[in-house]
Each structure stands twice: as C-alpha cells, then as structure tokens.
Amino acid sequence: MSFQAPRGMRDFYPEDMIWRTWLFDTWTATARRHGFEQYDAPVVEHLDLLTRKAGEEIVDQIYAFEDKSGRQLALRPEVTPSLVRLVAARRTQIVLPAKWFTIAQCFRYERMSKGRKREHFQWNLDIIGAADITTDLEVMATAVDALRALGLSAEDVSLRIGSRKLVAAMLTALGVPDDQQLGVLMVLDKRGKVSDEVLAEMLRDAGIAADLAARIMGIFEVSSLDDAARQVPADSPAVAELRQLFTLAEKAGVASFLAFDIAVVRGLAYYTGIVFEAFDARRQFRAILGGGRYDRLFESLGEPPLPAVGFGFGDVVIREVLEAKGLSPQGGPGVDVCVGVFEAANWPEAMEVASDLRREGFCVDLALGAEGPKSLFKYADRRAARRVVFLAPEELKSGSAVLRDMSTRSQETVALGDVVTAVRRSLAGGIGSA
RNA sequence: GUGAGCGUAGCUCAGUUGGUUAGAGCGCCUGGUUGUGGUCCAGGAGGCCGGGGGUUCGAGUCCCCUCGCUCACCCCA
DSSP: OOSSSOOOOOOOOOHHHHHHHHHHHHHHHHHHHHHHHOOOOSSSSEEEHHHHHHHHHGGGSEEEEEEEOOOEEEOOOSSSSHHHHHHHHHHTTTTTSSEEEEEEEEEOOOOOBBOOOOOEEEEEEEEOOOOOOHHHHHHHHHHHHHHHHOOOTTTTEEEEEEEEEEEHHHHHTTOOOHHHHHHHHHTTTTTTTTTHHHHHHHHHTTTTTTHHHHHHHGGGGSSSSHHHHTTTTTTTTHHHHHHHHHHHHHHHHHHEEEOTTOOOSSSOTTTSSSEEEETTTTTTOOSEEEEEEEETTTEEEEEEOOOOEEEEHHHHHHHHHHHHTTTTOOOSSSSEEEESSSSSGGHHHHHHHHHHHHHTTEEEEEEEEEEEEHHHHHHHHTTTTEEEEOOOOOHHTTTTTEEEEETTEEEEEEEEEGGGHHHHOOOSSSOOOO
C-alpha cells in the first residue's frame, strides 16, 4: 500500500488550496471584468474528439480507456476540443461572438520535468466568431490583466507577440512556396530547443535548399516590426494588423507588457494569425501562457469555419514564477468564532450557541476533542479563530457564556441569549477585530 | 528513452578511512500554570537508515539488483 499519489498527479492539502483558490478566483474575476462567461465540460470525453485534433502521434499521451459498454473514452489533455464541441452543438443558438472561459483540469501522460506534470489546471479563455484584430487585443489584454492581478509587472513578465501571417509573408518574399511554409514554421518553432545548426539541417530535410535555409534563418535577425516591414511588400496586411494591435494596446493600457518577437510562431498547425506567449523576464521558466488566433480549428474538426482566438494559462508554471518572486496569498483567519467547552457535559449548550451563530452567517468551528481551557485555546489558536466562545460550569450557573478576543486576550461574560449580538459587535469593529 | 544525483524521525537534513546504544533543527506530546493559547524553560514520544541480496567478526556507510523521487537532455504545448 503506497500513500503516494500516482506519478505526476497532485495532492492539494488545505495550505495548497489557499493558493489554488486564490489563483482560480483571480482568473475568474479577471475574466468577468472583461465580460467573459464561464462554461464547463466533462473531464472525460470521447477519444476520437481528442485524437482528431491532436493527431495520431500524441495518442500515447492521452489517458484513454474503455468503459463497461465498450466506449472509447479519455481524460482530456486540453479543453479546446470540448469548447469546439459545445459551440458546434448549439451553433445556431449561441450569440456570436462568444466570449467564454473555463478552468479545466487536464491530463497528459508524459515525462515529468520542471513546469510539467501529468495533471494540471488550465484557464482557457476564447473569443469565438470574431476575426477583427480588436478581438485579438481584447484576449491579450485579459491575459495581461490577469498577470497584473497576480502581482506581476511589465518588468517581471512580457507577452511576446509573433504573427504566422507575417512570417508567411517573409517566407513568400524569400521565395518559399506556399505548400512548404507550414513545414518551415513548424521547424522555426523549434528554435531555442535545438541548435541553429540542427535547425538548418531540419530545414534542408523539409526540402529547403541550403542557401535559402540560411536566408530563412536570417528571419531571426529581425528585431523590430519596422525591421520586418522592410522585408515584405509595403501593403502587407500582416504588418498593418500588428501596427494596429500595438496602437490598440496603448489605448487598452497594456502596451508596456507587449513586445514584438518574430520568433514566436507556436507549434500547432491550426494557428493562422497573431500568436503569443508570456515569459518571465529572465526566461528561467517555461511559457506562462500561450495562445493565438486559430481560424482553422473548426474546419479541421469537420465544422464550417469559425474564426477564434484564445489562450491557455496553466497553474503550474505561474506558481513557480510567483514563488520565485516571493508572491503568494496570505492565509486569512480560519474562522470567525471557535466554540468550545471546559467539560464534555456542556456540549449541548455549545451546540446551541454554535447553531445560533451559524444561522447569523458567522464561520464557526467547534473545538471538538479539546476540553479544558488549555487545549481549547490551543486549538482555537491553531485554527486562527478570531474569537472564542466557551461554555463552562461556573458561568453556566448564571446562564452565561464567555466571549474571548484571541488577539487582545480580553474576555467578557455574556448571557447565552446575547452571544450572537456580542459576537457581532465584537467582530464589527474595535480592538482585535482585524 | 539517455545521463547524473538523491532515498536516514512527521518535515528539512547531518552521520568521519565500515566499529559499540543512529543525531540536530523545526514540528508533535507532557509538565512548569488543578479555569486560559502564541513566548520562554524542562522533559518525552517518534527510525525494518526505501526494499532485497552480497562482502565482512561487524554495514546507514562498500558491491549488485530493484523500487521511488529530483534535475538535465530528448520529446511535446
């Protein structure tokens, strides 16, 4: 019998949940501030929904199984296929553009490494049914807002922005035929993961001549949008789109976080336009979030085309980044009131007091298993209770309980019928109420 | 999948060229205080030294195997 969770699966103890809940709350509040609606979908999906998009190669990474009726099912490795399924199933009823978000638990059977586990929670936020660049910016602004809400500044993180459309235009200008461009993009995504020599080799394997490959590698020399603009036709829509994006970013107040980065192309085939990834300033960690415009995903799943843009923001890397910065939520007081007794015989009265307090909406804990003043107050202290109400023989003789302020150590004796009022007054203000 | 490192108390770790009864800090429990928590002081509990095999008079320590964990690479988003 092992008490360890399966490899890559995560336990969340109460102290971990403080962190996780804070993160989820921040994500949710940010999405709502930007007018997004929440949705959810099952963790278990039909295997074919997930394999269609992922392709055959990634099937090994999916936790797949057969149910008792022989259905081929799987734990979702990502939530985007489910999003497409939900939208497609009610396509005519959903008001477009749809601004939807979810926090999805996803599973992927893969080798463990820093920032990568087999189970994680991912905040997914998408706008479906709108193709304008303002849509892309709204999605990115939401991502930046979340980073800010988590305590990160433009000095800590940056959103690196690339464009599939722009790189494609540059490739066209270099003479790379359209049908080879996607292959080249996939190779370019490997930059930084393999050496430039290997990269050039991969380009040659993709059918690119050596001298052309060298010029393609020259794309990475581009350090600014103006730089890139000089290498494509003057009327390039990709450049105009990016310029518009950065102008909008100024107005949206997120420009300081954004940076043009020609090398960001992302590894998925269905991205069609703007793509982006957020990194910590020192690039010590994996991408914090990543996304882009994927106008072809619906058609790749056999649906009529529908433009979309969105991102995924996982809980694992951001935790590493924030912990490295020393940013974490403060655990607040556990409960408002801890109710206890000095003698077991007084539990009936204690239960009644606790019930009264709970009916009034206070968070109330019973000091179960703690009898006598010493263990009662020790218990209350560990539970970070702000007040203690205790029922003891001496005071009960006159129909009273005692209310203690844990931070000031002051106590008052109050009639049983006045406990709720006394607690409310005590917690409402004054010394020790913080 | 390849390579490296690490598994000793609840946690973080120390443990000498192999040597007698395996240690520290933190945490936990008890007492100092018979009706009062945090601090302080004193005491205490808690170990198949990951598991198996081998070498040896003797193994936490050396060798082999195995399981688990971590990091890097590879792969992937």
